[in-house]
Amino acid sequence: MNQYSILQSSAPMPGPKTPKTRKGLATKAKLLEAAEAEFGERGYHDGSIVEITRRAGVGLGTFYVYFESKEAIFRALVTHMGHETRTFIARQVEDAPDRLQAERAGMRAFFHFARAHKNLYRIVMESQFVAEDSYRAYYEAFAEGYRRNLEIAADKGEIRDGDSGIRAWSLIGLSVFLGMRYAVWDESTDLEAVVDAASDLIERGLIVGR
């Protein structure tokens, strides 16, 4: 992972329910995966802890070893998905030779991640209604890492100077909407064509003859 990573992944915060064994970590991961399917398909209100444990193949008592409530696992899931997304993107951009190549690689990685995790949008959006602080934290974590990387690239002269914070939120919004429209709603779109057109817009803008 280098300075072109969309976001350096931060170390997970150990909490009272952080498993200490490899088996414990695996069980917690299974529960989160089951929660992704359950909340993604049925939504937060209709989703149930019993169904999550059934999908994960663990007993109900095991659930409460790791999470204290439905809201707790939902919040953990939003944090986890943000972390997974950023880590995946970071890995895909680590070999990019400069910021413009990193933008292209990061966007491509995000679109493929979104297509493979169709429940992502639904769950993140629903978090606004279940735990608004999780929703904001999800995007603020993206924006802060992105801002820092744009800042470094501008300092190195790889991109034009500009407001890195506003640019970060602009580029996140652009990727989120393109991902929703072309990677999730429409499974048949060639994602390379979307990466090319959007990268051209980001790199060279709309002005004629520039």
Add this chain to the structure above:
Amino acid sequence: MNQYSILQSSAPMPGPKTPKTRKGLATKAKLLEAAEAEFGERGYHDGSIVEITRRAGVGLGTFYVYFESKEAIFRALVTHMGHETRTFIARQVEDAPDRLQAERAGMRAFFHFARAHKNLYRIVMESQFVAEDSYRAYYEAFAEGYRRNLEIAADKGEIRDGDSGIRAWSLIGLSVFLGMRYAVWDESTDLEAVVDAASDLIERGLIVGR
């Protein structure tokens, strides 16, 4: 309204419950305004028809003259808000001399509209869980008008050639996220600074020396 409008507003579709009198139209508008406040503050599930009629100052029976259910008024509200947003933006950009100026004016208009209608994001996002077709239709209406205007501008040589559909979704995502972050979450940000930085990115991109 000219070709620089973000979207030509389409004529409202007359339905069985379309009021025929000026008084009827005013009552329906009052109910939609009350629904915006009610669903925006309490969400769809906790929002109630009784509260909407109380906020609107009309009797319960009157509600059913215009809408057949809570879901019906929620759907109508999403359509109405999309129409209002597009009409407001269209008016603010109608005097723009070219597409780049129109982008700037349209973005400024959207940010101010979002700050004045803080419930907009919450209601539109929640529509994904109440009536997903309304949610998609909301953004597809924006994208289609936007795409058409970008196409016209490219044909006239005002902007570089490029994929108008992908550009439209990119620019919508960019504005939605900037509006959420700087117009809604943060009331004190000077929106002109956001318009300037984002317009610079859209117009000239990131490449050095272009």
